[in-house]
Amino acid sequence: MGNDRYRRQILVKEFGSNAQKLLSESSIVIVGGGGLGSNSANILVRMGIGTIDIIDKDTIDITNLHRTSLFTQEDIGKSKAVVLEERLQAINPEVRVKGINQNVTKDNIETFLKKADVIVDGTDSIPLRHLINTVSIQNDIPWVYAGVYGTIGMTMGILPKKTPCFQCISQNIPESTTGETPVLGSLPPTIASIQCNETIKVLLGKQLAGLIIYDVWNQCFDVMSIQRNPHCPICGKMEKNLSKGRIL
Ligand SMILES: [Zn+2]
Numbered sequence: 513m514g515n516d517r518y519r520r521q522i523l524v525k526e527f528g529s530n531a532q533k534l535l536s537e538s539s540i541v542i543v544g545g546g547g548l549g550s551n552s553a554n555i556l557v558r559m560g561i562g563t564i565d566i567i568d569k570d571t572i573d574i575t576n577l578h579r580t581s582l583f584t585q586e587d588i589g590k591s592k593a594v595v596l597e598e599r600l601q602a603i604n605p606e607v608r609v610k611g612i613n614q615n616v617t618k619d620n621i622e623t624f625l626k627k628a629d630v631i632v633d634g635t636d637s638i639p640l641r642h643l644i645n646t647v648s649i650q651n652d653i654p655w656v657y658a659g660v661y662g663t664i665g666m667t668m669g670i671l672p673k674k675t676p677c678f679q680c681i682s683q684n685i686p687e688s689t690t691g692e693t694p695v696l697g698s699l700p701p702t703i704a705s706i707q708c709n710e711t712i713k714v715l716l717g718k719q720l721a722g723l724i725i726y727d728v729w730n731q732c733f734d735v736m737s738i739q740r741n742p743h744c745p746i747c748g749k750m751e752k753n754l755s756k757g758r759i760l
Contacts, residue, residue: 517606518560531716532560536606538715539563541628543616543644545592546570547579547700548658548707549634554581555708556632557600563608564600566634567624568592569615578697616640621647630714631655632707638688645670645678649747654714658707661686662694663729665703669710669720676740677747681723684738699728 522529540561542549545568553566572580572587572595582599583592597611616624616635625631625647633656635641641657648655649672657678658667666685670677678685706724713720723736742748 517604521559531712534716535560535712536562538629539565539627540630540632540711541565541567541625542632542634543567543625543640544634544636545596545611546576546634546636547660547695548636548704549632550580550582550592550596551701551704552632552634552658552708552711553596553600554603555705556711557604557607557609559708559712560604561607563610565610565612565624565628566593566596566600567612567614567616568596568634569613579695579700581701616643618643622651625653626651628653630711632711633657633659636693638685641678646746648672649677656707656711656714658703659685660693660695660699660703661689663696663699664725664727665699665706666723666725667703667707667710668723669714671714671720673747675720676738677744679746680741680744681738684723684736696728702726702728 518532521527522532538561540556542553545566549566553564557564570592572583572590572592574588577583583595587595591613593611593613597609600609621643631644631648631653633641633644644655648670652672654669654671656667656669659665710720721735723738725734740747
């Protein structure tokens with residue numbers, strides 16, 4: 513790590529050489545390698561994360577190209593996970609990159625996520641986010657939610673039993689829609705960038721912002737401070753049972 517690659521980043525007073533070292537020792541898993549996941553992977557690999565796994569079973573489609581990072585027209589039909597591993601490793605050989613060409617299911621999710629220091633949300637599925645949330649709370653692994661629709665995106669870092677979990681904030685999250693989701697091409701890179709900052713702040717133990725909402729078209733930025741729901745069936749129940757000495 514003693515090279516010039518991160519010199520300009522280390523100069524940032526909020527970051528510095530200690531943060532760079534901590535980042536290089538950290539392991540993240542990104543679930544989904546599309547609009548959000550590919551952009552977040554690109555940023556985190558360039559910034560010097562230590563280890564990154566990206567899980568996605570999809571192949572690259574022409575409809576992905578307007579909002580993703582690192583894919584070209586020649587990649588259409590290839591595995592997202594395989595192409596991302598190749599490109600990311602070429603961008604930064606110091607990072608351990610693994611592309612996993614599999615679907616994440618309730619049977620295998622724990623195997624994929626349990627070694628992560630932080631889980632990064634790159635999915636477009638509300639049920640899968642609830643699954644990530646449950647694994648996060650049960651295994652005490654932070655995760656950073658992100659979602660995009662049209663011109664509006666949201667992201668929030670979730671620290672198990674410290675911040676609200678995804679279930680606690682679910683009334684603030686738009687429902688899944690049927691059919692194709694509209695997404696402006698400039699939106700996922702912007703939200704991924706904010707998501708990466710929150711991810712790094714989780715790794716460094718810094719104060720998180722809350723539920724960040726950004727409309728890239730109207731330039732409206734908002735941060736909602738949401739309280740934990742003491743009756744949350746995911747983080748509330750765990751807390752209650754842990755306090756009784758019973759671990760679910
Ligand atoms: Zn909760």
